[in-house]
Amino acid sequence: MTIVGITACPTGIAHTYMAAERLEKAGKKMGLRVKIETQGAMGIENELTAEDIREAAAVIFAVGIPVRRKERFEGKTIYEIGVQEAIKNAEAILLKIQNELGR
Amino acid sequence: MKVSRFKQYLLSGVSYAIPFVASGGILIAVSIAFAPMTASGPDFSRAPFLKLINDIGSAAFAFLIPVLSGYIAFGIADRPGLVAGFVGGYIASQVGAGFLGGIVSGLLAGFLVFWIKKIKPPSYLRPIMPILVIPVLSSLVVGFVMFKIIGAPIRDIMTAIQHWLEMMNTGNQVVLGIVLGSMIAFDMGGPVNKVAFFFGAAMIQKGNFAVMGACAAAICVPPLGLGLATLLDRKLWTDQEKEAGLAALAMGAIGITEGAIPFAAADPLRVIPVIMLGSSVGSVIAMLGQVGDHAPHGGPIVLPVVDNRLVYVIAILAGTFTVALLMNAIKKRMARKEQAKEAP
Numbered sequence A: 001m002t003i004v005g006i007t008a009c010p011t012g013i014a015h016t017y018m019a020a021e022r023l024e025k026a027g028k029k030m031g032l033r034v035k036i037e038t039q040g041a042m043g044i045e046n047e048l049t050a051e052d053i054r055e056a057a058a059v060i061f062a063v064g065i066p067v068r069r070k071e072r073f074e075g076k077t078i079y080e081i082g083v084q085e086a087i088k089n090a091e092a093i094l095l096k097i098q099n100e101l102g103r
Numbered sequence B: 001m002k003v004s005r006f007k008q009y010l011l012s013g014v015s016y017a018i019p020f021v022a023s024g025g026i027l028i029a030v031s032i033a034f035a036p037m038t039a040s041g042p043d044f045s046r047a048p049f050l051k052l053i054n055d056i057g058s059a060a061f062a063f064l065i066p067v068l069s070g071y072i073a074f075g076i077a078d079r080p081g082l083v084a085g086f087v088g089g090y091i092a093s094q095v096g097a098g099f100l101g102g103i104v105s106g107l108l109a110g111f112l113v114f115w116i117k118k119i120k121p122p123s124y125l126r127p128i129m130p131i132l133v134i135p136v137l138s139s140l141v142v143g144f145v146m147f148k149i150i151g152a153p154i155r156d157i158m159t160a161i162q163h164w165l166e167m168m169n170t171g172n173q174v175v176l177g178i179v180l181g182s183m184i185a186f187d188m189g190g191p192v193n194k195v196a197f198f199f200g201a202a203m204i205q206k207g208n209f210a211v212m213g214a215c216a217a218a219i220c221v222p223p224l225g226l227g228l229a230t231l232l233d234r235k236l237w238t239d240q241e242k243e244a245g246l247a248a249l250a251m252g253a254i255g256i257t258e259g260a261i262p263f264a265a266a267d268p269l270r271v272i273p274v275i276m277l278g279s280s281v282g283s284v285i286a287m288l289g290q291v292g293d294h295a296p297h298g299g300p301i302v303l304p305v306v307d308n309r310l311v312y313v314i315a316i317l318a319g320t321f322t323v324a325l326l327m328n329a330i331k332k333r334m335a336r337k338e339q340a341k342e343a344p
Helices: A015-030 A050-055 A083-100 B003-034 B048-062 B064-077 B079-094 B098-118 B128-168 B173-186 B191-205 B210-232 B239-253 B257-266 B268-288 B300-305 B309-342
Strands: A002-008 A033-040 A043-045 A058-063 A078-081
Touching: A002 A015, A002 A050, A002 A083, A015 A033, A015 A058, A015 A083, A058 A083, A078 A083, B003 B048, B003 B064, B003 B098, B003 B239, B003 B257, B048 B064, B064 B079, B064 B098, B079 B098, B079 B128, B098 B128, B098 B257, B173 B191, B173 B210, B173 B257, B173 B268, B191 B210, B210 B239, B210 B257, B210 B268, B210 B309, B239 B257, B239 B300, B257 B268, B268 B309, B300 B309
Parallel strands: A002 A033, A002 A058, A058 A078
Antiparallel strands: A033 A043
16 A cells, blocks of 8 residues: 655754654555655655555645645545654554555 | 644744744844944944845845745745735835734735635636736735735834833833833834834933843843743754754844744744743843943843843843743643643
């Protein structure tokens, strides 16, 4: 299963990247493909492609500011959480999504 | 509307404004720190290079309110919101509506464009909506509101406050101290702050150094107090707030109240009352201790031109610790509440 996501904190220099790393690491541990786009102070990095988004079973927004280019995710199941939440409970969040999707 | 959404919009503006505050604040600070301080402010007449640095910093700082406003609108309405947001923010700073005016113009521009975007135009008009119709229409409306509806009342309010301040000078010093301190902290370098500051500067010309002394202590309390708060209890603050805290300490030390803006914009209803109280503590102590400031500038950096230096230092420390301890106590209570909510 593929899960994509976006992380963005207001300053965009530390937490954005920490949250992305935690989510990707947790995904690897659980055998999921997790790709996270960071919208930090350096702009958009590790950008999600149209294919990434098409294949994704769910989308996570771990953000403290509005998501940029949100229209790419129209029609997708979106889970919106805080950046801190993703840093603290990345695995629990992925587990919850996994359960809710029934796989 | 959900409060968390609203906070996201404000933080969107703050996140783009932070680098401008850092660039402008640090350049201005460096130039003031190295220029000789005189009775009429820092003297750049024999330091053209410092003057240049000061001018560049001021240029960066001039973008603070337009960028704040523009990216609040961007957060709400995405790209089409930028123009009206920037235009509104620029007008806010032009008419002296400051940081609070910028927030109002950003929200106004954002919601207006968000609403215009909902209208479904005929297909032949669609391509020109984002590049022509929305920018022109939204700037026109936001600009009109800022110039004609919101701008004038703020100016009037400011004039009224100024008269009231001048009349009160003969009255109770404690009341005056509280009023000055609250005004200095209220909008952190905005119009209300500037009214108190210019009143203090005007009093220097008339030979009264006490009003400026009270202002000088109040000016540095918000950034110093919030910076200290992030140092006293590291786990209450996020990494980005800790970084903003260090910048705030540096800006507080050289008397730039704007250093507190990142904190206040993220959580205005809690931060602004706390820093108003802290600055009031500082200016009341300075008033009662007859601190006089001969330079129209504040913070620890003016210590060489201050009368009753010991009381001045005590006033700053008292205000700073008031802010730091109170802020952390509130933060702790919030954290406990959130934990209680999360627990089953």
